Structures are given as structure tokens and as C-alpha cells.
Amino acid sequence: MTEAVARRTNRRGQTTRENMLKAALTSLASGDPGSVSANRIAKDIGATWGAVQYQFGDADGFWAAVLHRTAERRADVFAAVDTAAPLRTRVASIIDTLYHGLAEPDSRAIENLRAALPRDHAELERLYPQTAAELHSWGQSWLQICHNAFAGIDVDPERVREVATLIPGAMRGLVSERQLGSYADLDVARRGLTNALVAYLQSPAQPHSDISVT
The missing domain is CATH 1.10.10 (Arc Repressor Mutant, subunit A)
Structure with a gap:
């Protein structure tokens, strides 16, 4: 040739x-x-x-490639977070970006794909190892995005990790409410979530051994 x-x-x-x-x-x-x-x-x-x-x-390689392509297309989505801004502004920026971004076609595509994949991690990794690895990479990238977003502010890294874990699920809930035509004022809900996260990130860190779990 x-x-x-x-x-x-x-x-x-x-x-x-x-x-x-x-x-x-x-x-x-x-x-x-x-x-x-x-x-x-x-x-x-x-x-x-x-x-x-x-x-x-x-199929595993195909779905992994779809996830990777979507990650590439959304790589700069959070570039708008002003790392010189106050904490509240940064949190609000992340929440607003996700609130609007989760309604975009790429996000709907990934939600549909994830809904069809095994929920159990062991089964997912056995049947779709490349796809599982890509999803794990997404989680690590998201955690790094949040750490970068709060750089230069005196906040507990463990609390940043907790907040990073919470935000995607919370925002999916609000987006679902929007899609279902909720009577709730979702602007108020987003403001309340922002206030709660800011208060938690600003509060003095406590030793994890002092936190009771019931």
C-alpha cells in the first residue's frame, strides 16, 4: 500500500x-x-x-470511547470558575454550570448510557472494564476540578471531597424536578444549596472521630 x-x-x-x-x-x-x-x-x-x-x-470499547469523547468535549466547561472570586461565587458558579449543563444532549446521552449499564461496580468492571475505567476517570477528574476550583481558599480538603461527591447527585435531582415541571422554585433551591455548601466549607473542621454516625 x-x-x-x-x-x-x-x-x-x-x-x-x-x-x-x-x-x-x-x-x-x-x-x-x-x-x-x-x-x-x-x-x-x-x-x-x-x-x-x-x-x-x-461494545465495551465503543462505550468507553463515547465517554472519552464526551469528556473531551466538556473539558473546558468549568474553566469559567473564577479562582480569584469569593467562596460563595465559586460554589454558585459550579452549581449553575451543572444545572444548565446536565440538560445538554451530551449529558442526556451519558445518563441514558449509565442507566443501561450494571449498577454493581464488580459486575460493571467484569463486563465492561474499559467503560468502568473511563467512568472512574470521570470521578477522579471531577474531584480534581473541585479541588482546583477552591484553590487558594482555606477549606478542609476532606470537606471539598465530600461536597464534590454530593453536588452531582443533588444537581441531577434539581434537573429532574425541572424536567418534571416542579412547583418548587428551583432558583430558591439552588440558592439554598449554595448557602448550605458555603456554610459547611467555611465551618471549622472537626476530627472525623468526633463525627457520630447513627
């Missing part, structure tokens, strides 16, 4: 790969449980299961 032919072949393969990932995100964002099918997505763009295997190895 000549170098020119090899370049054309590589470009075709890359185009096919990009089309598959784009089709996957579009299909998954529909919310249709049946969209979590690598074979169906391949058919949507006129490809075969063999083409998916050639590009990604298997």
Missing part, C-alpha cells in the same frame, strides 16, 4: 469512527433505552457490527 493510499484509508477510518461516535451521542441523547446498542447505532449510519469491532474492538 502506498503512503497516499494509506493516508486515504486512515482518513476514511477516522471519519467512520467520528461518525459512529456522533451517531452514538445523538441516539443516546434521545433517552430511548433501546438506543444503548452499538449494533443499532452502527446501522443508523449504514455501518456493520464488524465495522464497530474494527474501530473499537467491542
Whole structure:
């Protein structure tokens, strides 16, 4: 194969790969449980299961690639957090960014994909090791984003970790309320969550042994 032919072949393969990932995100964002099918997505763009295997190895490799592509597309989402701003402004910025971002197509796509994957970590890691590794990477990246967002402020790193763990689930709840047409004032809810997190981050740290669990 000549170098020119090899370049054309590589470009075709890359185009096919990009089309598959784009089709996957579009299909998954529909919310249709049946969209979590690598074979169906391949058919949507006129490809075969063999083409998916050639590009990604298997469904696990395909879903891991979808997650990685989404992470790349959202890499700069939290760049707007002003690390020179007061604590309250930083917390509010994170909450507002998630509140609006979780309604975006990429977020809906990932929620649909996650809903179809095993809930049990051991089972997920056994059946979809690459996908599990990518999801774990997402969690580590999110924790680092939060630590970076609060850099330069005297807050307990353990409390930052706790807040980072809480925020995504809390925001999914508020976004769900918005989608269901809640009678609650969600602006008030976001303000209340911001106030609670700021108060917790600002309060003096206590030894973990002093915290009772009932």
C-alpha cells in the first residue's frame, strides 16, 4: 500500500469512527433505552457490527470511547470558575454550570448510557472494564476540578471531597424536578444549596472521630 493510499484509508477510518461516535451521542441523547446498542447505532449510519469491532474492538470499547469523547468535549466547561472570586461565587458558579449543563444532549446521552449499564461496580468492571475505567476517570477528574476550583481558599480538603461527591447527585435531582415541571422554585433551591455548601466549607473542621454516625 502506498503512503497516499494509506493516508486515504486512515482518513476514511477516522471519519467512520467520528461518525459512529456522533451517531452514538445523538441516539443516546434521545433517552430511548433501546438506543444503548452499538449494533443499532452502527446501522443508523449504514455501518456493520464488524465495522464497530474494527474501530473499537467491542461494545465495551465503543462505550468507553463515547465517554472519552464526551469528556473531551466538556473539558473546558468549568474553566469559567473564577479562582480569584469569593467562596460563595465559586460554589454558585459550579452549581449553575451543572444545572444548565446536565440538560445538554451530551449529558442526556451519558445518563441514558449509565442507566443501561450494571449498577454493581464488580459486575460493571467484569463486563465492561474499559467503560468502568473511563467512568472512574470521570470521578477522579471531577474531584480534581473541585479541588482546583477552591484553590487558594482555606477549606478542609476532606470537606471539598465530600461536597464534590454530593453536588452531582443533588444537581441531577434539581434537573429532574425541572424536567418534571416542579412547583418548587428551583432558583430558591439552588440558592439554598449554595448557602448550605458555603456554610459547611467555611465551618471549622472537626476530627472525623468526633463525627457520630447513627
